[in-house]
Amino acid sequence: MRKYKEKSAGQRAIALERIKTLFKEAREVFKExxxxxxxxxxxxxxxxxxYKVGIPSELQKQFCKHCYKFLMPNINCRIRLHNKKVVYxxxxxxxxxxxxxxxxxxAKK
Ligand SMILES: [Zn+2]
Known part of the structure; x- marks a missing residue:
């Protein structure tokens, strides 16, 4: 049981890296x-x-949680500050x- 957990923790770290890379690539190919x-x-x-990893909060802002499209500020997404909240x-x-x-x-975790 413990062994399995350790293995999955390693896999989750790899998964997280892949997620970050995918977002980086998404940003790069967006224009084309x-x-x-x-x-x-x-x-x-x-x-x-x-892998049950959360998408890091800075990446959560890079796609729409409704339609899951990749969001590029000023292109397909507008960002405003409103009452200490960022509104996308x-x-x-x-x-x-x-x-x-x-x-x-x-914060958190
Ligand atoms: Zn959307």
Missing amino acids: DKELSNRYVELARKIAMK YCLECKKFMRFPYTKEKK
Whole structure:
């Protein structure tokens, strides 16, 4: 049991790295191929689910939680500060996402 857990912890670390890489690539290909960056997001989400790793909060802001499209500020997403909250407006599905406005705070866990 313990052995299995250790192994999965290692796998989760690898999964997290893959998620980060996918988002990085999504950002890079966005200008040329928006659909491909959406696919990268989808893949990253699948990995996150499979390995039960949370998508880091800074990456959660890079895709729409409603339509899961990759969001590029000023291109398909508008960002506003409102009442100490960051409001993201997805131009793909016309929905809002709100995040608490925090300055690089590593809270939780
Ligand atoms: Zn959306």
